[in-house]
Amino acid sequence: xxxxxxxxxxxxxxxxxxxxxxxxxxxxxxxxxxxxxxxxxxxxxxxxxxxxxxxxxxxxxxxxxxxxxxxxxxxx
Amino acid sequence: xxxxxxxxxxxxxxxxxxxxxxxxxxxxxxxxxxxxxxxxxxxxxxxxxxxxxxxxxxxxxxxxxxxxxxxxxxxxxxxxxxxxxxxxxxxxxxxxxxxxxxxxxxxxxxxxxxxxxxxxxxxxxxxxxxxxxxxxxxxxxxxxxxxxxxxxxxxxxxxxxxxxxxxxxxxxxxxxxxxxxxxxxxxxxxxxxxxxxxxxxxxxxxxxxxxxxxxxxxxxxxxxxxxxxxxxxxxxxxxxxxxxxxxxxxxxxxxxxxxxxxxxxxxxxxxxxxxxxxxxxxxxxxxxxxxxxxxxxxxxxxxxxxxxxxxxxxxxxxxxxxxxxxxxx
Numbered sequence: 524x525x526x527x528x529x530x531x532x533x534x535x536x537x538x539x540x541x542x543x544x545x546x547x548x549x550x551x552x553x554x555x556x557x558x559x560x561x562x563x564x565x566x567x568x569x570x571x572x573x574x575x576x577x578x579x580x581x582x583x584x585x586x587x588x589x590x591x592x593x594x595x596x597x598x599x
Numbered sequence: 600x601x602x603x604x605x606x607x608x609x610x611x612x613x614x615x616x617x618x619x620x621x622x623x624x625x626x627x628x629x630x631x632x633x634x635x636x637x638x639x640x641x642x643x644x645x646x647x648x649x650x651x652x653x654x655x656x657x658x659x660x661x662x663x664x665x666x667x668x669x670x671x672x673x674x675x676x677x678x679x680x681x682x683x684x685x686x687x688x689x690x691x692x693x694x695x696x697x698x699x700x701x702x703x704x705x706x707x708x709x710x711x712x713x714x715x716x717x718x719x720x721x722x723x724x725x726x727x728x729x730x731x732x733x734x735x736x737x738x739x740x741x742x743x744x745x746x747x748x749x750x751x752x753x754x755x756x757x758x759x760x761x762x763x764x765x766x767x768x769x770x771x772x773x774x775x776x777x778x779x780x781x782x783x784x785x786x787x788x789x790x791x792x793x794x795x796x797x798x799x800x801x802x803x804x805x806x807x808x809x810x811x812x813x814x815x816x817x818x819x820x821x822x823x824x825x826x827x828x829x830x831x832x833x834x835x836x837x838x839x840x841x842x843x844x845x846x847x848x849x850x851x852x853x854x855x856x857x858x859x860x861x862x863x864x865x866x867x868x869x870x871x872x873x874x875x876x877x878x879x880x881x882x883x884x885x886x887x888x889x890x891x892x893x894x895x896x897x898x899x900x901x902x903x904x905x906x907x908x909x910x911x912x913x914x915x916x917x918x919x920x921x922x923x924x925x926x927x928x
Contacts, residue, residue, distance in 0.1 A: 525769055526776040574791045 542579055543586035551579070693738035693801055695728040703733055704740060708812050709836065711843040734847075738801065741808020745774060748811050751818050758822070781807050806844065813840050 551557045556572070558580050681687065707714055720732045729737040749771045756762040782803050789798065813836030821829030 526773045527769070528772050528776060531776045531779060571791050574793060578790070 539582060539586065542582045545579060545583070547583075689799070689801065690738070692726075692728055693736065693805060695730050696737050696739045697730050700729050700733065700737070701740060704729075704737070705812065707733065708740075708809055708843060709816070709839055711839055711846060714846070717846050736802055736805035738805050738808070741805055741811060744811035744815060745778075745808060748815050748818070749774060751815055755818060755822060778804070778807060806847075809843070810840055813837065 545551055547557065556576050556579065558576065717734055719734045720727045726732070726735060729735040729739075749767060752770050753762060753767045756766060782800065785803050785807070786800065789796070813833075816836050817829055817832040820832035
């Protein structure tokens with residue numbers, strides 16, 4: 524496979540776009556990955572599913588450009 | 600600002616032509632604008648390469664001063680922008696190596712089985728630079744190994760008469776893309792698993808660059824000894840690298856803030872799939888599958904002659920002009 528840096532850029536852009544277009548009400552709630560489902564308290568270990576949910580929500584917020592939810596940040 | 604001071608000083612200088620003001624970029628010692636013939640062995644001969652002595656053309660002096668001050672201003676701007684993205688001090692830590700460290704580290708990468716003490720030593724809460732601590736990660740070896748691997752791939756292609764200069768650039772960018780993807784995947788994995796460790800991005804970069812040493816050795820052995828040598832070297836370097844990465848986690852520094860994996864164990868667990876992926880056996884023409892980074896050697900069919908003529912030593916690169924797209928060989 525011959526990759527170039529440009530193809531990496533394209534792939535990254537497409538992946539981020541794919542995460543950004545996941546619709547909150549129509550899709551994520553039906554799988555159970557909605558933002559208000561089971562976010563629980565500030566427990567010790569968040570678990571992979573809640574980390575993923577947070578990640579998706581953060582990407583969508585950043586990509587939208589307007590900070591609708593101020594209290595979610597992308598923590599690394 | 601430097602621009603104004605340089606301009607003003609030079610402006611007055613060309614009128615007075617007394618005290619020389621060497622432009623900030625050029626550090627040459629031929630600062631004598633006015634007559635200093637004693638400084639040069641042959642003033643006439645030196646005119647050609649004495650940049651400052653412009654034979655009394657004031658506009659050229661002014662223009663040169665302007666250009667050099669603009670250049671220094673640009674240099675400051677570049678430094679400032681670079682400091683915003685990359686912390687140069689942290690990067691300097693990784694390049695503080697010396698020859699003894701490099702030699703010992705290379706030996707450790709090939710044969711880590713007898714090394715006892717794997718702890719990274721600290722001095723006043725800061726890790727010791729690689730010059731003084733064998734266990735510290737560095738970025739010098741991965742960088743050099745990466746470049747050497749690209750050149751070696753070019754050599755291997757040239758042996759099969761499949762070389763062209765674009766292939767080198769393509770190989771380099773492909774390998775770089777794989778490195779970036781691996782570091783991103785590792786960061787994602789560390790984030791998702793909420794592993795708290797002191798692994799920074801540069802640590803991940805360093806550890807994922809160490810496998811290029813093994814790849815270089817495998818390709819060299821494959822070039823010299825054919826397919827058997829390649830497989831032996833591959834098995835040896837893969838297991839050595841796996842042992843190396845797992846051993847990084849043996850000393851257990853416990854961090855005071857909550858549950859955390861030791862950094863080495865975290866890196867080891869994350870890197871094992873990467874190592875297996877990268878050092879996986881070469882692809883012949885039939886296998887589709889995941890391909891190793893850049894161009895990993897394929898099996899030469901005959902294994903006995905010292906310099907075989909392997910028709911597919913680097914099976915992933917297409918023989919003709921390169922177009923991006925899935926090329927399964």
